[in-house]
Amino acid sequence: MISNIYLFYLLFLMVTLCKAIPNKITKCHYGDEKCIIDSMNYVIKHYPKGIPEIGLKPIDVVDIGDARLLETDQSAPIWMRVKLTKQVNYGFENTTITKVEGFEKDPTTTHLTISGRIPSLVHKGLFHATGHIGFLTMNLTGESTSEFQNLRFTLKLKGTTEFRKNKRYLKIYELVPSVQIDRWILWMEDLFKENSDLTIFINRIFNKHWLEVWNEWELPILDTFAGVFLGMIKDIFDRISYDDLFLPGLDRNKALKVTKQPVL
Template sequence: MKVIQAVFFMLCSGAFAVKFPTDIPKCKKGDSECMIKSANIVMNIYAKGGERGIALLPLDPLDIPKINIEQGEESPVNVVLKFSNNTITGLKDFTFYKIEGFNDKPEGKYEIRLKGPRLELVGPYSIQGRILILPISGIGQSNITVVDPDFLVRFNGKTVTKNGKTYLKPENTKLSFTLTKMSLYLSNLYNGDKALGDNTNLFLNENWQEVWPEIKKSVFLAFGQIVDNILSNIFTRVPYDDLFDNSGKSP
């Protein structure tokens, strides 16, 4: 299995002075229960529009300009699959249920878990290759939906210092998730041959449990880079100590 490219140039906001919004409760360092509650408030209020005060980009819909994946010949799913100018929807309905890390110092291991009812990737695609025993080719619009996604995000915390302030720098960010169902629709397969296209979409949906294990590592890698972009945009703009309630502590 080989990932040739998983590239997306997120529409990151330019340099600006951040100011932590007053409607997001700050937590003490290491207080995981408080952080879960605060993270869910952020998701409920700001998933759609983002929040400049913590350098949070809009998450729902989330624009994904480009993702290119190639599966090697050793895989039963041997395809070159490209997505361009796609959107991900559904993150606004996700709930955080585990947050570990965020202790006294930024260095260390971090783990974040969240889940939601569904997630959809929609937009233009192109595909060429073979899936299981079926040759496949097409350029058109796609809709890929996963049901009951349960996300696990892990990263290592490093530090960077700017203007005398210490910032958290996520490194080696990895994402994985479980799901209960995946549905796919690829329009305009085989240059618009409706009969072949309909049969192929039916085949893919009836056999998603065989397809998913073959592509999930590539999907995890691509989505892990998206998550790394979002986290880095926040943590490299907001000083680490400014993320927390430091009242009652010595400066």
């Protein structure tokens, strides 16, 4: 769900700075944060359908793998399991990157940080919920649509470098995400197929108390995201040398005095 928001942003960072991208996109010096932000936002705006030459998939429609959102102890008097399948996200193409830090010549000395904002992220998928409360057993399935309004995110990454063919490759070993939203609107269709009035009532209750639900589910959502995101990030960095992402030879102080150069 939200997890894919963050994966998408780091993918943008990689393609924006890669030598294989179209020559209209600027390649930056190490540590030139303004240049990196501008290049990432250029890619987001101009390539919502992806860049096939480097394997970047479309970002206006993003498929998501199945995820277990909630699973409590089934031996307890009250327990619940919630699984999401056939998930799709819409709205990444409207992302604005607002801040980056740490992309220096030696990326291992500090956290790599990427922050940004999405005005509206829409998530659609199927939900499967089972549970037991007192004498009531639940087995619910249906289609859900969520909208996360004014979503702000920050990714903090740490990594080590390894040499292959005389080039440095970055290996991420830690990822810590954070997310803030102004509003979460959710509609669960056919929650109670035999009672549409009850379905409407439950949806209204959820949307009235969305913040409490968000606070309860935020950690499992982010934990799921972190595992998926980290796995995909490792593959990207394994394929693209960190040294190939930037213009060679200049540190931050010198880079700030140099005019941006187009990718060769």
